[in-house]
Amino acid sequence: MAERVRVRVRKKKKSKRKIIFKRILLLLTLVLLVAAGFGGYKVYKTINAADNAYDALSRGDKSKLRDKVINMKKKPFSILFMGIENYATSGKGGRSDSLIVVTLDPRNKTMKMLSIPRDTRVTLAGDTTGNKTKINAAFAKGGADETVSTVEDLLGIPIDKYVTVDFNGFKDVIDEVGGVDVKVPFDFDEMSDVSKKKRIYFKKGNMHLNGEQALAYARMRKQDKRGDFGRNDRQKQILNALIDQMSRAGNIAKIDKIAETASNNVQTNIRITEGLALQQIYSGFTSKKIDTLTITGSDLYLGGTATTRGTYYFQPDPTNLEKVRQELQKHLDYPSGNSTASDPASDSTGTDSTTDSTSDSTGTGGTADSTSGSTGTSGTTDSTNGTAGANGTDSTQSGGTTGY
Numbered sequence: 001m002a003e004r005v006r007v008r009v010r011k012k013k014k015s016k017r018k019i020i021f022k023r024i025l026l027l028l029t030l031v032l033l034v035a036a037g038f039g040g041y042k043v044y045k046t047i048n049a050a051d052n053a054y055d056a057l058s059r060g061d062k063s064k065l066r067d068k069v070i071n072m073k074k075k076p077f078s079i080l081f082m083g084i085e086n087y088a089t090s091g092k093g094g095r096s097d098s099l100i101v102v103t104l105d106p107r108n109k110t111m112k113m114l115s116i117p118r119d120t121r122v123t124l125a126g127d128t129t130g131n132k133t134k135i136n137a138a139f140a141k142g143g144a145d146e147t148v149s150t151v152e153d154l155l156g157i158p159i160d161k162y163v164t165v166d167f168n169g170f171k172d173v174i175d176e177v178g179g180v181d182v183k184v185p186f187d188f189d190e191m192s193d194v195s196k197k198k199r200i201y202f203k204k205g206n207m208h209l210n211g212e213q214a215l216a217y218a219r220m221r222k223q224d225k226r227g228d229f230g231r232n233d234r235q236k237q238i239l240n241a242l243i244d245q246m247s248r249a250g251n252i253a254k255i256d257k258i259a260e261t262a263s264n265n266v267q268t269n270i271r272i273t274e275g276l277a278l279q280q281i282y283s284g285f286t287s288k289k290i291d292t293l294t295i296t297g298s299d300l301y302l303g304g305t306a307t308t309r310g311t312y313y314f315q316p317d318p319t320n321l322e323k324v325r326q327e328l329q330k331h332l333d334y335p336s337g338n339s340t341a342s343d344p345a346s347d348s349t350g351t352d353s354t355t356d357s358t359s360d361s362t363g364t365g366g367t368a369d370s371t372s373g374s375t376g377t378s379g380t381t382d383s384t385n386g387t388a389g390a391n392g393t394d395s396t397q398s399g400g401t402t403g404y
Helices: 002-033 040-048 137-155 167-176 211-219 228-246 255-261 272-281 318-331
Strands: 077-085 095-105 110-116 161-166 180-184 188-191 199-202 205-209 266-268 291-294 297-302 311-316
Touching (some): 077 137, 095 137, 110 137, 110 228, 137 161, 161 167, 180 211, 180 228, 188 211, 199 211, 205 211, 211 228, 291 318, 311 318
Parallel strands (some): 110 291
Antiparallel strands (some): 095 110, 188 199, 297 311
């Protein structure tokens, strides 16, 4: 049944692309960024335009870790957001440059968010050889299906829904809403995606960014001593700034135009009725109420020589990873005893794939120097808003970052 639905949708996808994002942009703002505050009639009008626009996974609606399809109106569920990198490949064989897992409990309106470092070393779900590679290779190998399954194996939780976002669409939307305001943590520069000869410069302090600048701001890792951890925080900063812009009256009034701008860059398996339910349940929810979790770990270089360091990987700390799993399982009311998932990040078996991409990350693994409070293995931080990591103290405050 799932295959038939998939074929039917793909035949019509070209004509429906302009309505798909009208639903998804709302879901992104309500679920991931949260609380844009759109009026009920405008919400209904926007979502209703996307009737029948549905891109199913080949597995169907039910995760392999579920006994039955989850009811999003009544039970805790999860969504995997994938930011797809194709600016380096002209849209071909893109990798998941950003992976964010969100778990939601509609009964008490709580939400947890976890960013998975793109260089995390795992065995992909569809790999039968035991070889390990970077988790961002999953999308290039098998699209959303492979990525969802690999994340399920890594975290030991069911991934009920997914959303993929092309960063070109992300850039266009930011321009459409008039740009975003961010607080730059330190001076740095990054190459523009428009031209390799163009550098974009960022100065510590408040800055207003257009789409091209915002994408560069979210991409940079080389000059951030926290590597993926710092980059993930800047991505979340951009998204929260975007929701602030979306909530302004002028942008609310042109939601359809914003949706059309990004219509070719989003896919999901979230249905219209489910989107309406999310809007009703999470109406008034603010991003300050999100509990952010962090995977800590260490740098790993493999395949190096006397003159080269080899390919960089992020190796999750087993103790921390297990605590993150338990936290997500608890929020989903999904006991760890029900999980049949393997541990693809374990070093116990497997060799490294020769098809891995090289990384330009300095890979600090995560000592914090950011105001976000997200940390890595050392557990040190000078944050004013978050908490420490592996050797630090756990946060229980609303909207904080929980480290283990």
